[in-house]
Structure formats: C-alpha cells, structure tokens
Amino acid sequence: MAHSDEDYKKHVLYCGTEVIQTKRHSQDLVKAVVLQTGFNTAKGELVRAILYNKPMNVKLHREAIRFLMVLVAFSILGVIYTAAVYIKNGASVYDTVVMSLLMLTVGINAALPASLTLCLLYGQIRLKKKGIFCISPQRINLAGQLNLVCFDKTGTLTEDILDLYGVLPCEKNCFQDIILFTSSNNLCWCPILQAMASCHSLITLDGELQGDPLDLKMFGGTGWEFEDYKAKIKEDDPLNCCAMVKPGPNAAKAPVEGILILHQFPFSSSLQRMSVITQIIGESNLTVFMKGAPEMVVRFCKPETIPDSFSTKLDDYTVQGFRVIGLAYRTVLKEGLPVFSDIDREVVECDLTFLGLLILENRLKSETNSVLEELTEANIRAVMVTGDNLQTAVTVGKKSGMIPFNCNIIMLEACEPQKDLPASVTWKCLTEIQANGDHKDKESQCNFGERLINIPTILGNLHFAMNGKSYQVLTQHFSNLLPKILLNGTIFARMTPKQKSTLIEELQKLDYFVGMCGDGANDCGALKMAHVGISLSELEASVASPFTSKIPNIECVPLLIKEGRNTLITSLSIFKFLTMFQLIGIVCVVFLFWRLTLLGNYQYLLQDLAINIICTLTMSLNHAAPKLAPYRPSGQLFSPPLLLSIFMHFTFTLIVQGTAFFLLQEQPWFSETDVFSACLPLNYSTVNITVTQPRHAENFFTTTMFPVTGFHLIISEIVFAKGKPFRQPLYTNYLLSTLIIIQVAIYLFILFADIDSLYTAIETVCTPYYWRVNILIMVLTLFFVSYIAETWFIDNRELWLWIKRLFKYKSKSQYRKLQRKIQKDPEWPPQNRTDYAVQNVSEGDCRIVVCNNSHYSSVPNSEKESEQL
Numbered sequence: 001m002a003h004s005d006e007d008y009k010k011h012v013l014y015c016g017t018e019v020i021q022t023k024r025h026s027q028d029l030v031k032a033v034v035l036q037t038g039f040n041t042a043k044g045e046l047v048r049a050i051l052y053n054k055p056m057n058v059k060l061h062r063e064a065i066r067f068l069m070v071l072v073a074f075s076i077l078g079v080i081y082t083a084a085v086y087i088k089n090g091a092s093v094y095d096t097v098v099m100s101l102l103m104l105t106v107g108i109n110a111a112l113p114a115s116l117t118l119c120l121l122y123g124q125i126r127l128k129k130k131g132i133f134c135i136s137p138q139r140i141n142l143a144g145q146l147n148l149v150c151f152d153k154t155g156t157l158t159e160d161i162l163d164l165y166g167v168l169p170c171e172k173n174c175f176q177d178i179i180l181f182t183s184s185n186n187l188c189w190c191p192i193l194q195a196m197a198s199c200h201s202l203i204t205l206d207g208e209l210q211g212d213p214l215d216l217k218m219f220g221g222t223g224w225e226f227e228d229y230k231a232k233i234k235e236d237d238p239l240n241c242c243a244m245v246k247p248g249p250n251a252a253k254a255p256v257e258g259i260l261i262l263h264q265f266p267f268s269s270s271l272q273r274m275s276v277i278t279q280i281i282g283e284s285n286l287t288v289f290m291k292g293a294p295e296m297v298v299r300f301c302k303p304e305t306i307p308d309s310f311s312t313k314l315d316d317y318t319v320q321g322f323r324v325i326g327l328a329y330r331t332v333l334k335e336g337l338p339v340f341s342d343i344d345r346e347v348v349e350c351d352l353t354f355l356g357l358l359i360l361e362n363r364l365k366s367e368t369n370s371v372l373e374e375l376t377e378a379n380i381r382a383v384m385v386t387g388d389n390l391q392t393a394v395t396v397g398k399k400s401g402m403i404p405f406n407c408n409i410i411m412l413e414a415c416e417p418q419k420d421l422p423a424s425v426t427w428k429c430l431t432e433i434q435a436n437g438d439h440k441d442k443e444s445q446c447n448f449g450e451r452l453i454n455i456p457t458i459l460g461n462l463h464f465a466m467n468g469k470s471y472q473v474l475t476q477h478f479s480n481l482l483p484k485i486l487l488n489g490t491i492f493a494r495m496t497p498k499q500k501s502t503l504i505e506e507l508q509k510l511d512y513f514v515g516m517c518g519d520g521a522n523d524c525g526a527l528k529m530a531h532v533g534i535s536l537s538e539l540e541a542s543v544a545s546p547f548t549s550k551i552p553n554i555e556c557v558p559l560l561i562k563e564g565r566n567t568l569i570t571s572l573s574i575f576k577f578l579t580m581f582q583l584i585g586i587v588c589v590v591f592l593f594w595r596l597t598l599l600g601n602y603q604y605l606l607q608d609l610a611i612n613i614i615c616t617l618t619m620s621l622n623h624a625a626p627k628l629a630p631y632r633p634s635g636q637l638f639s640p641p642l643l644l645s646i647f648m649h650f651t652f653t654l655i656v657q658g659t660a661f662f663l664l665q666e667q668p669w670f671s672e673t674d675v676f677s678a679c680l681p682l683n684y685s686t687v688n689i690t691v692t693q694p695r696h697a698e699n700f701f702t703t704t705m706f707p708v709t710g711f712h713l714i715i716s717e718i719v720f721a722k723g724k725p726f727r728q729p730l731y732t733n734y735l736l737s738t739l740i741i742i743q744v745a746i747y748l749f750i751l752f753a754d755i756d757s758l759y760t761a762i763e764t765v766c767t768p769y770y771w772r773v774n775i776l777i778m779v780l781t782l783f784f785v786s787y788i789a790e791t792w793f794i795d796n797r798e799l800w801l802w803i804k805r806l807f808k809y810k811s812k813s814q815y816r817k818l819q820r821k822i823q824k825d826p827e828w829p830p831q832n833r834t835d836y837a838v839q840n841v842s843e844g845d846c847r848i849v850v851c852n853n854s855h856y857s858s859v860p861n862s863e864k865e866s867e868q869l
C-alpha cells in the first residue's frame with residue numbers, strides 16, 4: 001500500500017511520541033506497522049540534522065572561497081618574486097625553495113574557517129541565552145539579511161487561548177439572536193450544545209483535560225464533564241466508544257444522562273474541519289457533528305438549511321476580528337453505517353444541517369504591536385499567512401499595525417475557470433484612504449482610482465489580501481501577475497500548509513530573504529522552506545524549524561535579526577582583518593626578502609599569538625545593537641565598500657612599510673653589515689668585548705619592520721571591530737578592549753625598552769630613540785588615517801547612496817526591479833475591475849484580459865470584454 005506522510009500524519013506515532021490512549025475495534029490488540037527506524041525517524045532526522053548539518057549554499061561562504069583563491073594567487077606572485085630575488089642574489093636552491101614556501105604560508109591564513117565557525121558559535125550561544133535555540137548555525141547569518149518575515153496568526157500574533165464570545169444559532173435556515181457567554185449563562189439543551197459538548201478531540205491525561213485550545217474553550221463553555229470511556233467491546237457490536245460527556249453540576253439541565261463519542265474524524269488544517277459520530281445514552285440513533293471553518297462546513301450542509309444571511313453574518317463577526325467556527329449535524333441510523341474502522345469521512349460528512357456559528361475572541365498578544373512597529377521601522381516587511389478567515393485576518397492585520405490605518409487594502413478574489421469562462425481575478429478595494437484623520441472601514445471606491453496621489457506613495461501604502469483559494473488560482477492561471485501581487489501582498493488567509501510553503505518559495509524567487517514565524521503543525525512546511533524558520537512551539541513545528549524560541553511571542557524575531565546582523569557583520573570584519581593580516585605579512589616579507597632577511601621566529605610567534613589568535617577568539621564577543629537599523633548589512637564580500645576598504649588599507653600598508661623601509665636606509669647610522677652601528681648594547685665593554693655574532697633576523701630591517709607591522713595589525717583590529725549600527729561598540733567588548741590595551745603596551749615596551757635580554761629574546765637590535773619615536777609617529781598617523789578612512793568613508797552610508805545615484809546604480813534583486821517597473825505602470829494597482837486569463841496559442845502564454853466592472857460581477861460583461869479586446 002502506498003504510504004503518504006501528509007495524508008496519514010495523524011495516524012503515525014513518531015519517535016518520542018507518548019501513547020496515552022489506544023482504541024480497538026475488536027478483541028485484537030492495536031497493531032502498528034514500523035515505518036522507519038534509526039536516522040530515518042523524525043527524531044533521528046533531527047539528531048542527524050544537529051550532528052551533520054546540511055551544507056547550505058550560503059553566498060557568503062561561496063564568496064569567501066573565491067576571495068581566498070584571490071589571496072592564494074597573490075601569494076603565488078609572492079613565491080615567484082621570492083624565487084627571483086633569491087636566485088638573483090645567488091642563494092642556494094635549498095634557501096630559495098624554503099623561502100618561497102615560507103612566502104606561500106604567509107599568504108594563506110588557516111585561521112579563517114575556524115574564526116568564521118567560532119563567530120557563529122558565539123552567536124548561537126548568545127541566542128541560547130536569550131531563549132532561542134538553533135540547530136543550523138549557518139542560518140544565523142541569513143537571519144541578519146531578512147527583509148521580509150511571514151507570521152502565522154493564531155498562537156503567533158494572537159493568543160493561543162481564545163475566549164468564548166457567543167453562539168449564533170440557526171433555526172429553519174434563519175439566524176436567531178446571539179447567545180452571549182457570560183459567567184452566569186449556560187446553554188440550554190439543544191443541538192448546538194450537543195455539538196459543543198461532543199465535537200472535539202479532547203482526552204484526559206493525568207486527570208487533566210488536554211487538547212486543542214479551541215476545543216478546550218468550547219467544551220469548557222458547556223459546563224459538561226468529560227470521561228474517558230472504555231467501552232465493553234462486544235464482538236457483534238460495531239460501536240466502540242472513545243469517551244463520554246455528561247452534564248456537570250453547573251451545566252444547564254439536560255434530559256439525558258450523557259453522550260457517547262463513538263468515532264472521531266480528527267481536525268486537520270488542510271481539511272479545515274473535524275467531525276464526530278455520537279450517540280445519546282439510551283437512544284438508538286447516532287448523530288454526526290461537524291465543526292470547522294464556516295465556509296468549509298456549509299459545503300457539507302443541505303443548501304436549504306443555510307441561512308441567506310450566512311455571508312453577511314459571518315462578515316459581521318470576522319470583520320471585528322472574531323474567530324468564527326461553523327457547526328453542523330446530521331442524524332443517522334446505526335444500522336445504515338459500516339463498521340467504524342472501515343468508515344470513510346465522506347460517508348458521514350454529507351447532507352448536514354447547519355446549526356450555527358460559534359464565535360470566539362482572539363486577542364492580540366501584548367507584544368505583537370510593538371514588534372511589528374519595530375520591524376516596520378527597520379524596513380522589514382511583515383506578512384500574515386494564516387489558516388483563518390480572510391476578514392478576521394485583515395482585521396487582525398489592522399489591529400496589529402501590520403496594515404496601517406491610512407492604507408489601501410485591495411482584496412483579491414480569483415476564480416477557477418468555469419465551463420465557458422476563463423480564470424478570473426477581481427480587484428476589490430476595501431479601505432478608503434484616511435481623509436482628515438477619519439478612517440472608514442467600509443468598502444468604498446478608492447479615491448486613488450482618480451490618481452490624486454502619485455504611484456510610489458500608493459505602492460508603499462498598498463496591501464493586497466487574499467485567501468488560499470485565490471492564491472492557488474493566481475499561481476496556476478496568473479503566474480505573470482503573481483510576482484507583482486506578492487510585492488504588496490500582506491494578508492494570505494485560509495492557507496493550507498502546502499500553500500504556506502509555496503508562498504514562501506514564491507517570495508524567495510523574488511530575491512526576498514524570507515523569515516517565517518509560526519507555532520503550529522500547519523506551519524512546518526513553511527518553517528522549513530524559509531531562509532529562517534522560527535518556531536514558537538516546542539512541539540511539531542520545532543522539529544522542522546532551524547530556530548525554536550522559548551519566548552512564546554514574536555519578540556524573538558527582532559532579537560534573532562539583531563543577532564544575525566551582529567554575526568554577519570562580525571564575520572565580514574573577521575574576514576577583513578584576516579585578509580589584512582595576510583597582506584601586511586606579505587608586504588613585510590616582500591620588503592625583507594629584498595634584503596635577504598626575514599622576521600625572527602619569536603617575532604612571528606608574537607604576531608600570531610598576541611594578535612592573530614586573540615583577535616580571532618575575541619572579535620565576535622560584541623553583543624548585537626539594541627535597536628534595529630533601518631537597513632540591512634551587506635552580506636557580500638565582493639561589494640565595492642569591502643573591496644575598496646581592503647584596497648585602501650593595503651595601500652596604507654605599502655606606504656607605511658615602504659616609508660619605514662626606505663627612511664631607515666637613509667639614516668646616518670644605518671648599516672647592513674654592522675648591527676651595532678647605531679648604538680652598542682648596554683653590556684658592551686671595550687675591555688671585554690662580549691658582543692656575540694648577531695643572528696639571522698637581528699638587523700635594522702627586522703627591528704624596524706617588526707613594530708611597524710605589529711602596530712599595523714593592532715590598528716586593523718581596532719578599525720575593523722565595527723560597532724554601530726549593527727553591533728555594540730568595541731569598548732563594550734571588555735575582553736578584546738583589555739587585550740588590545742595589553743597588546744599596545746607590549747609593543748610599546750618592546751619598542752622603547754633598552755634591555756639586552758629583550759633584544760636577544762625578540763631578535764632585535766638597538767636603534768636610536770629618535771628613530772623609535774619616528775616609528776611611533778608613523779603608526780599613530782597610520783591609525784588616524786585608517787580610522788578616518790574607514791569610518792568617514794567606508795562606513796558612510798549616505799556617501800555610498802550618493803555614489804550609487806551618481807552612477808545610476810540599480811539593485812538587481814527581482815523585487816526591486818519589479819518595484820521600478822510597477823512605478824512606471826499607470827495601470828497599477830488595478831481598481832474596480834475583473835481580469836480574465838486567456839490561455840491561448842501555446843501553453844504558458846497567458847494573456848490577461850481586463851474588464852472594468854464596478855459591480856465586481858463574476859460574470860464577464862461580454863460587450864465590455866470585446867471592447868477591451
């Protein structure tokens with residue numbers, strides 16, 4: 001038998017699932033089939049994902065490899081240069097080869113991959129401290145680039161816990177007066193009460209009622225009691241009871257002992273409904289109850305039982321942001337049903353009688369508004385992707401600030417092709433632009449139809465809202481229109497789990513960096529698909545999601561973005577620092593090889609230990625900036641600012657090292673052969689000459705180049721350890737700041753101390769004081785010039801924007817290209833019209849026929865249509 005994970009998810013025991021209830025339909029024990037073992041189970045997959053992280057094709061890493069190749073090419077040039085210099089000077093083959101290999105090692109920095117990994121590790125630890133767990137650290141950098149975040153509604157933007165508001169019973173296809181739930185008010189015995197008491201999937205665990213929050217609230221409102229009911233299984237009795245519900249002490253009087261819940265067709269997000277088969281104790285007939293999305297429930301009801309005012313009433317409540325559930329029922333003869341174990345949903349879920357609407361209040365979480373405001377200020381788009389009703393979603397969107405009050409909402413309604421009609425999309429304007437600060441929520445003609453406002457303003461304030469069905473039609477029949485719609489699509493309601501993940505995919509095609517924040521099993525696909533998925537639940541969703549937040553609200557989203565930006569910018573800083581470390585090293589070696597000398601072992605050791613390793617280990621310790629900047633950090637290595645910065649600092653290196661190198665040779669005391677020509681060591685005695693033969697590295701060149709390069713490396717640490725706007729400043733990284741002070745102190749000490757044993761240990765020689773002061777002046781100048789160049793020029797965003805404008809540079813992201821295109825399109829956004837897709841000539845060639853239709857009629861006006869054609 002073919003097994004589909006999606007279809008049978010409800011019937012699969014996952015590794016780690018605790019079985020709390022089993023149900024048998026005969027005397028046999030419950031049987032289970034093993035589907036997967038080991039790493040192939042859900043838990044195994046999770047463990048594997050943690051142990052062997054799926055390699056991600058992150059652009060930054062791709063570019064890093066290319067960048068390293070450039071540096072390798074650079075060191076190969078160095079190798080050629082070394083070989084040429086040594087051969088020219090008649091060095092032995094051995095010396096030439098050794099020195100050439102040394103040049104190669106100077107040019108390749110092995111610390112780079114480790115430093116980048118460490119940077120992610122620190123980020124992961126910081127996130128953990130904030131209650132965000134990550135199983136895919138590489139995604140932390142991606143979080144820093146998010147420019148669009150999709151939010152699930154129920155349980156994410158709004159509270160998971162609902163409040164009962166009332167029921168709107170329906171009798172003889174007419175809605176009755178609403179019955180509000182007050183503490184003193186219990187529903188009297190009626191089918192609606194029966195539905196509320198029995199149509200759920202609750203269970204008791206450790207004496208406590210457990211289940212879907214909606215079910216718990218609904219059942220709680222009846223005042224009835226729940227009992228796990230172990231049916232006495234009779235071989236000839238096809239009935240097998242799950243549970244029994246009976247009136248509690250506080251419930252309104254009921255003329256029955258209780259209701260047996262015989263069979264459940266559980267709730268599924270893709271079906272948007274659930275049903276139960278029940279039996280009143282003592283009665284022979286069975287009753288089927290269904291509850292679910294009202295639009296879904298009425299599809300299974302007899303048309304004559306559905307009130308004419310169904311849509312109006314539904315809109316009345318959803319427009320106020322209520323969560324509305326439809327209820328329906330049907331009585332069936334026990335004899336007419338097959339054995340429950342074989343029964344199909346379709347057999348019982350038909351010919352139902354519409355019972356009415358259950359209305360629940362779904363409050364926004366207290367943090368929702370402020371977080372969405374923070375994201376808006378940071379120019380990060382927020383999109384709602386929910387399984388709930390469209391109107392409810394729009395209202396929640398407005399209340400949460402996702403759709404500001406003075407914005408235009410265009411409702412899209414797309415229809416599948418019908419007999420002789422092609423697929424159509426109708427553009428319906430919902431909100432009037434705020435006039436004199438007074439905003440009206442009623443449907444109206446959009447005054448932007450008169451083009452009083454320029455198009456870019458409109459586009460910024462434009463929000464499309466649609467349901468899953470329309471989204472599906474758009475993907476299938478209006479694929480050329482979909483990207484444009486997605487640019488301003490803010491509310492996607494009644495979305496199935498599959499549609500949620502395809503929406504994320506479509507947004508990614510537009511080059512958005514998409515985050516998804518959700519809490520339910522219906523968000524798993526989307527959480528997995530997004531660049532960054534954040535689960536607010538530790539249940540199913542967390543298995544699919546790279547990030548799981550212990551903070552049960554969307555506050556974790558800006559926290560993660562801030563940390564992502566911090567990690568990303570730190571990675572780039574480390575990259576720049578290590579590149580400069582190599583370049584400074586190469587330049588130094590090039591100058592020294594020219595004179596057939598090189599830095600001493602201890603000098604290299606000091607540079608590696610005291611600067612390279614310390615910086616690598618501590619540069620990532622800065623915390624994220626507390627506020628989200630209104631723009632993202634560049635995630636590119638091959639970006640003009642980064643390349644220019646490296647080029648600039650490389651030039652400074654050449655200048656400062658070149659100046660020191662050539663100026664040294666101009667000094668009157670300079671000698672290549674006599675290392676004591678400047679000053680004699682302190683223990684020098686004319687009587688007893690104790691001066692030993694200087695070692696290879698002990699000469700004026702290394703004595704000068706060692707502090708110059710050392711200070712330059714420290715300067716690079718300071719200049720590249722960026723602070724605002726994405727990280728906290730360097731001085732807040734106490735460890736690195738203290739270590740930098742110690743490094744400076746050590747180098748100053750080495751430069752100015754006149755201690756013979758130090759000269760010997762570090763392999764330097766004595767030079768006049770004024771020359772040491774000269775070196776200090778050179779490096780101080782280098783520091784000021786580097787710092788000013790980096791902060792005033794490289795980090796000057798306004799300047800770069802101006803340069804972009806000057807060179808008419810346009811972003812190549814698909815969504816930016818599309819935005820530019822739309823801004824020039826006088827026909828966008830469409831208003832008061834229905835568009836028809838015409839599939840003709842070849843497959844995929846889809847023309848859109850525009851039909852102005854002020855009444856939004858779904859039937860095309862053939863005359864107008866032909867006029868347009």
Ligand SMILES: Nc1ncnc2c1ncn2[C@@H]1O[C@H](COP(=O)(O)OP(=O)(O)OP(=O)(O)O)[C@@H](O)[C@H]1O
Nearest residue numbers: 152153154212267269272274291292293386387388
């Ligand atoms: N336990 C339930 N029993 C019956 N119907 C339900 C139940 N829970 C939700 N529904 C209906 O099914 C619809 C889809 O539910 P789904 O869980 O996919 O999304 P949601 O909870 O409404 O929203 P979100 O996707 O934002 O979490 C709901 O809007 C509601 O009308």
